[in-house]
Amino acid sequence: MKFICIDCGKESSSSEFEYHCTCGGLLDIVHDFQRYDADLLKHLFKERLSERMTPYASGVWRYKELIFPELPDNCIVTKYEGNTGLYTSELLQNYTGLKQVFVKAQSENPSGSFKDNGMTVAVSHGKSLGYKKFTCTSTGNTSSSLAMYASIANADSYVFVPDKDISLNKVLQTVSYGAKVFSFVGTYDDGIQFLEKHSNDLGLYVCNSINPFRIEGQKSIIYEIAQYLNWELPEWIIVPGGALSNATALGKGLHDLFTLGLINKMPRVAIVQAEGASPFHKMVSQEKRELTPEPFPYTRASALNIGNPPSWKKALHTLIQTRGITISVTDEEILDAKAVIDRSGIGCEPASAATIAGIRNLVSKQVIDKEESVLCILTGNILKDTDILKYYHLGEHTCASFKNTIQHSRLTLNSIRENMIEKK
Numbered sequence: 235m236k237f238i239c240i241d242c243g244k245e246s247s248s249s250e251f252e253y254h255c256t257c258g259g260l261l262d263i264v265h266d267f268q269r270y271d272a273d274l275l276k277h278l279f280k281e282r283l284s285e286r287m288t289p290y291a292s293g294v295w296r297y298k299e300l301i302f303p304e305l306p307d308n309c310i311v312t313k314y315e316g317n318t319g320l321y322t323s324e325l326l327q328n329y330t331g332l333k334q335v336f337v338k339a340q341s342e343n344p345s346g347s348f349k350d351n352g353m354t355v356a357v358s359h360g361k362s363l364g365y366k367k368f369t370c371t372s373t374g375n376t377s378s379s380l381a382m383y384a385s386i387a388n389a390d391s392y393v394f395v396p397d398k399d400i401s402l403n404k405v406l407q408t409v410s411y412g413a414k415v416f417s418f419v420g421t422y423d424d425g426i427q428f429l430e431k432h433s434n435d436l437g438l439y440v441c442n443s444i445n446p447f448r449i450e451g452q453k454s455i456i457y458e459i460a461q462y463l464n465w466e467l468p469e470w471i472i473v474p475g476g477a478l479s480n481a482t483a484l485g486k487g488l489h490d491l492f493t494l495g496l497i498n499k500m501p502r503v504a505i506v507q508a509e510g511a512s513p514f515h516k517m518v519s520q521e522k523r524e525l526t527p528e529p530f531p532y533t534r535a536s537a538l539n540i541g542n543p544p545s546w547k548k549a550l551h552t553l554i555q556t557r558g559i560t561i562s563v564t565d566e567e568i569l570d571a572k573a574v575i576d577r578s579g580i581g582c583e584p585a586s587a588a589t590i591a592g593i594r595n596l597v598s599k600q601v602i603d604k605e606e607s608v609l610c611i612l613t614g615n616i617l618k619d620t621d622i623l624k625y626y627h628l629g630e631h632t633c634a635s636f637k638n639t640i641q642h643s644r645l646t647l648n649s650i651r652e653n654m655i656e657k658k
Protein backbone atom coordinates (compact mmCIF):
# COMPACT_ATOMS: atom_id res chain seq x y z
CA MET A 235 0.00 0.00 0.00
CA LYS A 236 1.20 3.51 -0.70
CA PHE A 237 -0.17 7.01 -0.24
CA ILE A 238 -0.44 9.50 -3.09
CA CYS A 239 -1.20 13.19 -2.65
CA ILE A 240 -4.19 14.13 -4.81
CA ASP A 241 -2.78 17.65 -5.30
CA CYS A 242 0.96 17.33 -5.98
CA GLY A 243 1.15 13.59 -6.72
CA LYS A 244 3.92 12.98 -4.15
CA GLU A 245 4.12 9.33 -3.05
CA SER A 246 4.88 8.05 0.42
CA SER A 247 4.64 4.77 2.29
CA SER A 248 4.85 6.14 5.81
CA SER A 249 3.65 3.90 8.61
CA GLU A 250 2.86 6.99 10.70
CA PHE A 251 -0.71 8.27 10.57
CA GLU A 252 -0.98 11.01 7.94
CA TYR A 253 -3.96 12.22 5.99
CA HIS A 254 -2.39 15.35 4.51
CA CYS A 255 0.63 15.73 2.28
CA THR A 256 3.21 18.38 3.21
CA CYS A 257 1.63 20.51 0.43
CA GLY A 258 -1.74 20.36 2.22
CA GLY A 259 -3.46 18.02 -0.26
CA LEU A 260 -5.46 15.01 0.90
CA LEU A 261 -3.91 11.57 0.57
CA ASP A 262 -5.28 8.68 -1.39
CA ILE A 263 -4.38 5.02 -0.73
CA VAL A 264 -3.19 2.98 -3.69
CA HIS A 265 -2.87 -0.84 -3.60
CA ASP A 266 -0.98 -3.19 -5.83
CA PHE A 267 -3.76 -5.24 -7.38
CA GLN A 268 -1.55 -6.85 -10.04
CA ARG A 269 -1.28 -10.11 -8.12
CA TYR A 270 -5.04 -10.73 -8.06
CA ASP A 271 -7.08 -12.83 -10.44
CA ALA A 272 -10.78 -11.89 -10.83
CA ASP A 273 -12.11 -15.46 -10.67
CA LEU A 274 -10.07 -16.31 -7.59
CA LEU A 275 -11.31 -13.16 -5.87
CA LYS A 276 -14.93 -13.96 -6.73
CA HIS A 277 -14.45 -17.44 -5.30
CA LEU A 278 -12.81 -16.14 -2.13
CA PHE A 279 -15.52 -13.52 -1.51
CA LYS A 280 -18.23 -16.14 -2.08
CA GLU A 281 -16.62 -18.61 0.32
CA ARG A 282 -16.47 -15.96 3.01
CA LEU A 283 -20.25 -15.45 2.88
CA SER A 284 -20.54 -18.46 5.16
CA GLU A 285 -18.06 -17.11 7.77
CA ARG A 286 -19.47 -16.67 11.29
CA MET A 287 -17.85 -14.71 14.12
CA THR A 288 -14.56 -14.14 12.35
CA PRO A 289 -13.59 -10.72 10.93
CA TYR A 290 -14.38 -12.08 7.45
CA ALA A 291 -18.07 -12.33 8.37
CA SER A 292 -18.09 -8.53 8.07
CA GLY A 293 -19.35 -7.03 4.80
CA VAL A 294 -16.25 -4.85 4.86
CA TRP A 295 -13.49 -7.27 5.89
CA ARG A 296 -14.79 -9.91 3.46
CA TYR A 297 -12.95 -7.75 0.92
CA LYS A 298 -9.83 -7.19 3.06
CA GLU A 299 -7.46 -7.85 0.12
CA LEU A 300 -8.88 -4.78 -1.68
CA ILE A 301 -9.11 -2.57 1.40
CA PHE A 302 -6.27 -3.10 3.86
CA PRO A 303 -4.38 -6.35 3.13
CA GLU A 304 -1.46 -5.48 5.42
CA LEU A 305 -3.53 -5.18 8.61
CA PRO A 306 -3.01 -8.08 11.07
CA ASP A 307 -6.37 -9.76 11.76
CA ASN A 308 -5.99 -9.27 15.51
CA CYS A 309 -6.18 -5.47 15.00
CA ILE A 310 -9.58 -5.62 13.31
CA VAL A 311 -12.31 -3.85 15.28
CA THR A 312 -15.58 -5.06 13.79
CA LYS A 313 -19.27 -5.34 14.51
CA TYR A 314 -19.94 -7.39 11.35
CA GLU A 315 -20.94 -4.18 9.58
CA GLY A 316 -22.21 -4.20 6.01
CA ASN A 317 -24.23 -7.26 4.97
CA THR A 318 -27.14 -4.86 4.53
CA GLY A 319 -30.30 -5.42 2.52
CA LEU A 320 -30.80 -4.69 -1.16
CA TYR A 321 -34.45 -4.05 -1.95
CA THR A 322 -36.82 -3.17 -4.74
CA SER A 323 -40.14 -1.44 -4.16
CA GLU A 324 -43.19 -0.92 -6.32
CA LEU A 325 -44.01 2.26 -4.44
CA LEU A 326 -40.59 3.71 -5.25
CA GLN A 327 -40.91 2.65 -8.87
CA ASN A 328 -44.21 4.51 -9.13
CA TYR A 329 -42.84 7.56 -7.34
CA THR A 330 -39.71 7.85 -9.47
CA GLY A 331 -41.30 6.71 -12.73
CA LEU A 332 -38.64 4.02 -13.14
CA LYS A 333 -39.16 0.43 -14.20
CA GLN A 334 -36.47 -0.82 -11.84
CA VAL A 335 -35.09 0.86 -8.76
CA PHE A 336 -32.87 -0.85 -6.19
CA VAL A 337 -32.25 0.44 -2.71
CA LYS A 338 -29.14 -0.49 -0.72
CA ALA A 339 -29.99 0.06 2.93
CA GLN A 340 -26.77 1.08 4.71
CA SER A 341 -29.23 2.30 7.33
CA GLU A 342 -29.19 -1.33 8.54
CA ASN A 343 -25.57 -1.03 9.70
CA PRO A 344 -24.89 -1.55 13.43
CA SER A 345 -24.85 2.16 14.33
CA GLY A 346 -27.52 2.96 11.75
CA SER A 347 -25.53 4.58 8.96
CA PHE A 348 -23.08 3.94 6.12
CA LYS A 349 -20.30 5.42 8.26
CA ASP A 350 -19.72 2.01 9.87
CA ASN A 351 -18.24 0.67 6.63
CA GLY A 352 -15.44 3.23 6.87
CA MET A 353 -15.17 3.54 10.62
CA THR A 354 -14.32 -0.11 11.23
CA VAL A 355 -11.25 0.41 9.02
CA ALA A 356 -10.20 3.77 10.50
CA VAL A 357 -10.46 2.58 14.11
CA SER A 358 -8.70 -0.71 13.27
CA HIS A 359 -5.88 1.25 11.64
CA GLY A 360 -5.62 3.60 14.64
CA LYS A 361 -5.55 0.60 16.98
CA SER A 362 -2.77 -1.02 14.93
CA LEU A 363 -0.70 2.16 15.44
CA GLY A 364 -1.33 2.04 19.18
CA TYR A 365 -3.78 4.96 19.44
CA LYS A 366 -6.11 4.96 22.45
CA LYS A 367 -7.83 8.30 21.73
CA PHE A 368 -10.00 8.86 18.67
CA THR A 369 -11.77 11.97 17.48
CA CYS A 370 -14.07 13.45 14.87
CA THR A 371 -16.27 16.43 14.21
CA SER A 372 -19.74 15.43 13.15
CA THR A 373 -23.36 16.16 12.45
CA GLY A 374 -24.01 12.97 14.42
CA ASN A 375 -23.60 9.84 12.32
CA THR A 376 -19.82 9.82 12.09
CA SER A 377 -19.70 10.45 15.83
CA SER A 378 -22.16 7.64 16.68
CA SER A 379 -20.18 5.24 14.56
CA LEU A 380 -16.85 6.34 16.01
CA ALA A 381 -18.10 6.16 19.59
CA MET A 382 -19.38 2.63 19.01
CA TYR A 383 -16.14 1.30 17.50
CA ALA A 384 -13.92 3.13 19.99
CA SER A 385 -15.82 1.45 22.82
CA ILE A 386 -15.47 -1.95 21.18
CA ALA A 387 -11.72 -1.25 20.90
CA ASN A 388 -11.65 -0.26 24.57
CA ALA A 389 -10.47 3.21 23.58
CA ASP A 390 -11.73 6.75 24.21
CA SER A 391 -13.56 8.99 21.77
CA TYR A 392 -13.70 12.79 21.79
CA VAL A 393 -16.34 14.24 19.54
CA PHE A 394 -17.02 17.82 18.40
CA VAL A 395 -20.58 18.60 17.32
CA PRO A 396 -22.10 21.87 16.03
CA ASP A 397 -24.35 23.48 18.66
CA LYS A 398 -27.33 23.75 16.29
CA ASP A 399 -29.11 22.22 13.29
CA ILE A 400 -28.20 18.64 14.11
CA SER A 401 -30.33 15.73 15.29
CA LEU A 402 -30.49 15.26 19.07
CA ASN A 403 -31.01 11.50 18.65
CA LYS A 404 -27.59 11.16 17.05
CA VAL A 405 -25.86 13.12 19.78
CA LEU A 406 -27.59 11.01 22.43
CA GLN A 407 -26.54 7.84 20.61
CA THR A 408 -22.94 9.13 20.58
CA VAL A 409 -23.00 9.95 24.30
CA SER A 410 -24.59 6.60 25.12
CA TYR A 411 -21.79 4.69 23.42
CA GLY A 412 -19.44 6.49 25.79
CA ALA A 413 -17.97 9.39 23.82
CA LYS A 414 -17.00 12.66 25.42
CA VAL A 415 -19.04 15.16 23.41
CA PHE A 416 -18.11 18.85 22.99
CA SER A 417 -20.75 21.09 21.49
CA PHE A 418 -19.22 24.10 19.69
CA VAL A 419 -20.39 27.27 17.96
CA GLY A 420 -19.97 26.75 14.23
CA THR A 421 -20.52 24.15 11.54
CA TYR A 422 -18.96 20.79 10.59
CA ASP A 423 -16.60 22.79 8.34
CA ASP A 424 -15.24 24.75 11.34
CA GLY A 425 -14.82 21.47 13.23
CA ILE A 426 -12.73 19.97 10.43
CA GLN A 427 -10.43 23.01 10.34
CA PHE A 428 -10.00 22.76 14.12
CA LEU A 429 -9.02 19.08 13.98
CA GLU A 430 -6.67 19.63 11.04
CA LYS A 431 -4.85 22.18 13.17
CA HIS A 432 -4.93 20.62 16.63
CA SER A 433 -5.48 16.85 16.55
CA ASN A 434 -1.75 16.05 16.43
CA ASP A 435 -0.94 18.21 19.47
CA LEU A 436 -3.80 16.56 21.31
CA GLY A 437 -2.63 13.04 20.38
CA LEU A 438 -5.94 12.26 18.72
CA TYR A 439 -6.50 9.92 15.79
CA VAL A 440 -8.90 11.67 13.36
CA CYS A 441 -11.77 9.53 12.07
CA ASN A 442 -13.40 11.98 9.68
CA SER A 443 -13.38 11.17 6.00
CA ILE A 444 -10.24 13.24 5.40
CA ASN A 445 -8.69 10.03 6.77
CA PRO A 446 -8.09 7.86 3.66
CA PHE A 447 -8.74 4.62 5.59
CA ARG A 448 -12.37 5.69 5.97
CA ILE A 449 -12.64 5.87 2.19
CA GLU A 450 -11.04 2.44 1.78
CA GLY A 451 -13.70 0.92 4.07
CA GLN A 452 -16.58 2.69 2.39
CA LYS A 453 -15.55 1.16 -0.96
CA SER A 454 -17.01 -2.10 0.34
CA ILE A 455 -20.56 -0.78 -0.17
CA ILE A 456 -20.26 -1.03 -3.94
CA TYR A 457 -18.27 -4.29 -3.72
CA GLU A 458 -21.13 -5.82 -1.75
CA ILE A 459 -23.73 -4.54 -4.21
CA ALA A 460 -21.73 -5.92 -7.15
CA GLN A 461 -21.27 -9.32 -5.48
CA TYR A 462 -24.98 -9.54 -4.63
CA LEU A 463 -25.96 -8.70 -8.21
CA ASN A 464 -23.57 -11.32 -9.57
CA TRP A 465 -21.01 -8.69 -10.68
CA GLU A 466 -23.38 -6.81 -12.95
CA LEU A 467 -24.25 -3.33 -11.75
CA PRO A 468 -27.27 -1.20 -12.66
CA GLU A 469 -26.83 1.63 -15.15
CA TRP A 470 -26.97 4.37 -12.51
CA ILE A 471 -25.84 4.61 -8.88
CA ILE A 472 -27.20 7.55 -6.87
CA VAL A 473 -25.72 8.92 -3.62
CA PRO A 474 -26.45 11.95 -1.47
CA GLY A 475 -23.56 14.42 -1.21
CA GLY A 476 -22.39 16.23 1.94
CA ALA A 477 -18.69 15.94 2.77
CA LEU A 478 -18.52 13.76 -0.38
CA SER A 479 -16.84 10.72 1.19
CA ASN A 480 -19.53 8.37 -0.06
CA ALA A 481 -19.24 9.65 -3.64
CA THR A 482 -15.44 9.41 -3.39
CA ALA A 483 -15.48 5.83 -2.10
CA LEU A 484 -18.07 4.84 -4.70
CA GLY A 485 -15.85 6.11 -7.54
CA LYS A 486 -12.80 4.41 -6.07
CA GLY A 487 -14.62 1.13 -5.52
CA LEU A 488 -15.97 1.17 -9.06
CA HIS A 489 -12.48 1.81 -10.39
CA ASP A 490 -11.17 -1.19 -8.39
CA LEU A 491 -13.93 -3.48 -9.64
CA PHE A 492 -13.36 -2.41 -13.24
CA THR A 493 -9.55 -2.63 -13.22
CA LEU A 494 -9.68 -6.03 -11.52
CA GLY A 495 -12.10 -7.29 -14.18
CA LEU A 496 -14.81 -7.99 -11.59
CA ILE A 497 -17.26 -5.83 -13.58
CA ASN A 498 -16.98 -5.02 -17.25
CA LYS A 499 -19.12 -1.90 -17.47
CA MET A 500 -18.93 1.28 -15.40
CA PRO A 501 -22.30 2.60 -14.19
CA ARG A 502 -22.95 6.33 -14.19
CA VAL A 503 -22.98 8.11 -10.84
CA ALA A 504 -25.33 10.92 -9.77
CA ILE A 505 -24.52 12.94 -6.64
CA VAL A 506 -27.53 14.67 -5.08
CA GLN A 507 -27.04 17.65 -2.77
CA ALA A 508 -29.60 19.55 -0.72
CA GLU A 509 -30.25 22.96 -2.27
CA GLY A 510 -29.24 24.84 0.89
CA ALA A 511 -25.87 23.08 1.06
CA SER A 512 -24.86 22.49 -2.53
CA PRO A 513 -21.43 24.01 -3.20
CA PHE A 514 -20.29 20.97 -5.20
CA HIS A 515 -23.36 20.94 -7.44
CA LYS A 516 -22.96 24.69 -8.02
CA MET A 517 -19.31 24.25 -9.00
CA VAL A 518 -20.08 21.41 -11.41
CA SER A 519 -23.16 23.01 -12.98
CA GLN A 520 -21.29 26.28 -13.50
CA GLU A 521 -18.43 24.31 -15.07
CA LYS A 522 -15.94 25.66 -12.55
CA ARG A 523 -12.94 23.69 -11.36
CA GLU A 524 -12.58 25.31 -7.93
CA LEU A 525 -15.12 24.95 -5.15
CA THR A 526 -16.51 28.06 -3.49
CA PRO A 527 -17.38 27.15 0.11
CA GLU A 528 -20.80 28.13 1.46
CA PRO A 529 -20.25 29.78 4.87
CA PHE A 530 -23.85 29.30 6.09
CA PRO A 531 -25.16 25.99 4.74
CA TYR A 532 -28.66 25.08 5.82
CA THR A 533 -30.86 22.10 5.11
CA ARG A 534 -33.36 20.14 7.19
CA ALA A 535 -31.45 17.06 6.04
CA SER A 536 -28.95 17.89 8.77
CA ALA A 537 -26.40 15.24 7.78
CA LEU A 538 -25.88 17.23 4.58
CA ASN A 539 -25.30 20.54 6.35
CA ILE A 540 -21.82 20.97 4.94
CA GLY A 541 -20.60 24.06 3.08
CA ASN A 542 -16.99 23.09 2.44
CA PRO A 543 -16.81 19.38 1.59
CA PRO A 544 -13.22 18.25 2.20
CA SER A 545 -13.31 15.48 -0.43
CA TRP A 546 -14.62 17.54 -3.34
CA LYS A 547 -11.56 16.95 -5.54
CA LYS A 548 -11.78 13.19 -5.03
CA ALA A 549 -15.53 13.29 -5.77
CA LEU A 550 -14.87 15.24 -8.95
CA HIS A 551 -12.67 12.35 -10.01
CA THR A 552 -15.65 10.00 -9.48
CA LEU A 553 -17.74 12.15 -11.81
CA ILE A 554 -15.05 12.24 -14.47
CA GLN A 555 -14.50 8.48 -14.54
CA THR A 556 -18.21 7.56 -14.50
CA ARG A 557 -19.61 10.29 -16.78
CA GLY A 558 -21.33 11.35 -13.60
CA ILE A 559 -23.67 14.22 -12.89
CA THR A 560 -24.82 16.32 -9.93
CA ILE A 561 -28.18 17.76 -8.99
CA SER A 562 -29.66 19.62 -6.04
CA VAL A 563 -33.13 19.11 -4.54
CA THR A 564 -35.20 21.20 -2.13
CA ASP A 565 -35.95 20.19 1.46
CA GLU A 566 -39.59 19.72 0.48
CA GLU A 567 -38.61 17.27 -2.25
CA ILE A 568 -36.39 15.45 0.25
CA LEU A 569 -39.10 15.17 2.90
CA ASP A 570 -41.74 13.98 0.45
CA ALA A 571 -39.37 11.37 -0.98
CA LYS A 572 -38.52 10.30 2.56
CA ALA A 573 -42.21 9.77 3.33
CA VAL A 574 -42.48 7.44 0.35
CA ILE A 575 -39.36 5.49 1.36
CA ASP A 576 -40.72 5.18 4.90
CA ARG A 577 -44.14 4.11 3.62
CA SER A 578 -42.44 1.47 1.45
CA GLY A 579 -41.33 -0.22 4.66
CA ILE A 580 -37.65 0.49 4.09
CA GLY A 581 -37.33 3.83 5.89
CA CYS A 582 -34.43 6.26 6.13
CA GLU A 583 -33.30 9.59 7.54
CA PRO A 584 -33.77 12.75 5.43
CA ALA A 585 -30.27 12.91 3.91
CA SER A 586 -30.72 9.47 2.36
CA ALA A 587 -34.01 10.50 0.75
CA ALA A 588 -32.19 13.10 -1.36
CA THR A 589 -31.40 10.14 -3.65
CA ILE A 590 -35.02 9.27 -4.44
CA ALA A 591 -35.91 12.96 -4.73
CA GLY A 592 -32.98 13.35 -7.14
CA ILE A 593 -34.02 10.35 -9.22
CA ARG A 594 -37.61 11.61 -9.52
CA ASN A 595 -36.28 14.95 -10.70
CA LEU A 596 -33.79 13.42 -13.17
CA VAL A 597 -36.43 11.07 -14.62
CA SER A 598 -38.88 13.93 -15.09
CA LYS A 599 -36.15 15.87 -16.95
CA GLN A 600 -35.38 12.72 -18.97
CA VAL A 601 -31.74 12.73 -17.88
CA ILE A 602 -32.41 9.22 -16.60
CA ASP A 603 -34.54 7.13 -18.92
CA LYS A 604 -37.50 5.24 -17.40
CA GLU A 605 -36.12 2.02 -18.84
CA GLU A 606 -32.71 2.37 -17.19
CA SER A 607 -31.89 0.44 -14.01
CA VAL A 608 -31.04 2.62 -11.03
CA LEU A 609 -29.71 1.91 -7.55
CA CYS A 610 -29.58 4.34 -4.69
CA ILE A 611 -27.69 4.11 -1.45
CA LEU A 612 -29.78 4.85 1.63
CA THR A 613 -27.29 6.16 4.11
CA GLY A 614 -29.04 6.50 7.49
CA ASN A 615 -31.77 4.93 9.61
CA ILE A 616 -35.36 6.22 9.98
CA LEU A 617 -34.93 6.71 13.75
CA LYS A 618 -31.80 8.84 13.44
CA ASP A 619 -33.90 12.01 13.28
CA THR A 620 -37.23 11.83 15.09
CA ASP A 621 -37.54 15.64 15.18
CA ILE A 622 -38.12 15.49 11.43
CA LEU A 623 -40.71 12.73 11.85
CA LYS A 624 -42.56 14.93 14.34
CA TYR A 625 -42.32 17.94 12.05
CA TYR A 626 -43.57 15.99 9.06
CA HIS A 627 -46.31 13.87 10.58
CA LEU A 628 -47.50 16.02 13.45
CA GLY A 629 -46.61 19.50 12.22
CA GLU A 630 -47.83 21.82 9.55
CA HIS A 631 -45.93 20.42 6.56
CA THR A 632 -48.33 20.97 3.66
CA CYS A 633 -46.92 19.48 0.48
CA ALA A 634 -46.96 15.90 1.74
CA SER A 635 -48.38 13.45 -0.73
CA PHE A 636 -47.84 10.52 1.66
CA LYS A 637 -48.45 12.20 4.96
CA ASN A 638 -49.52 9.85 7.74
CA THR A 639 -51.31 11.42 10.65
CA ILE A 640 -51.86 9.96 14.06
CA GLN A 641 -55.57 9.84 14.86
CA HIS A 642 -55.93 11.82 18.09
CA SER A 643 -59.09 11.17 20.00
CA ARG A 644 -60.44 10.86 23.50
CA LEU A 645 -62.23 7.63 22.60
CA THR A 646 -62.00 4.28 24.34
CA LEU A 647 -60.52 1.33 22.47
CA ASN A 648 -63.96 -0.21 22.16
CA SER A 649 -65.50 2.86 20.51
CA ILE A 650 -62.49 3.10 18.13
CA ARG A 651 -63.22 -0.52 17.16
CA GLU A 652 -66.91 0.28 16.60
CA ASN A 653 -65.94 3.26 14.38
CA MET A 654 -63.65 1.00 12.34
CA ILE A 655 -66.37 -1.60 11.87
CA GLU A 656 -68.80 1.13 10.73
CA LYS A 657 -66.30 2.39 8.11
CA LYS A 658 -65.55 -1.11 6.79
Ligand SMILES: Cc1ncc(COP(=O)(O)O)c(C=O)c1O
Binds near residue numbers: 474
Ligand atom coordinates in the same frame (compact mmCIF):
# COMPACT_ATOMS: atom_id res chain seq x y z
C1 LIG B 1 -27.05 9.81 6.67
C2 LIG B 1 -26.06 10.54 5.83
N1 LIG B 1 -26.28 10.63 4.51
C3 LIG B 1 -25.43 11.27 3.71
C4 LIG B 1 -24.31 11.88 4.20
C5 LIG B 1 -23.42 12.55 3.23
O1 LIG B 1 -22.36 11.71 2.89
P1 LIG B 1 -20.98 12.32 2.49
O2 LIG B 1 -20.60 13.26 3.59
O3 LIG B 1 -20.09 11.15 2.39
O4 LIG B 1 -21.19 13.05 1.23
C6 LIG B 1 -24.03 11.83 5.57
C7 LIG B 1 -22.87 12.46 6.22
O5 LIG B 1 -21.92 12.78 5.71
C8 LIG B 1 -24.92 11.13 6.40
O6 LIG B 1 -24.70 11.04 7.70
Ligand SMILES: N[C@@H](CCOP(=O)(O)O)C(=O)O
Binds near residue numbers: 376442476538
Ligand atom coordinates in the same frame (compact mmCIF):
# COMPACT_ATOMS: atom_id res chain seq x y z
N1 LIG C 1 -22.85 13.74 8.02
C1 LIG C 1 -21.54 13.57 8.48
C2 LIG C 1 -20.63 14.69 8.17
C3 LIG C 1 -19.47 14.22 7.34
O1 LIG C 1 -18.55 13.57 8.08
P1 LIG C 1 -17.27 12.78 7.57
O2 LIG C 1 -17.30 11.57 8.40
O3 LIG C 1 -17.41 12.49 6.13
O4 LIG C 1 -16.10 13.62 7.85
C4 LIG C 1 -21.56 13.18 9.95
O5 LIG C 1 -22.27 12.25 10.25
O6 LIG C 1 -20.89 13.76 10.75
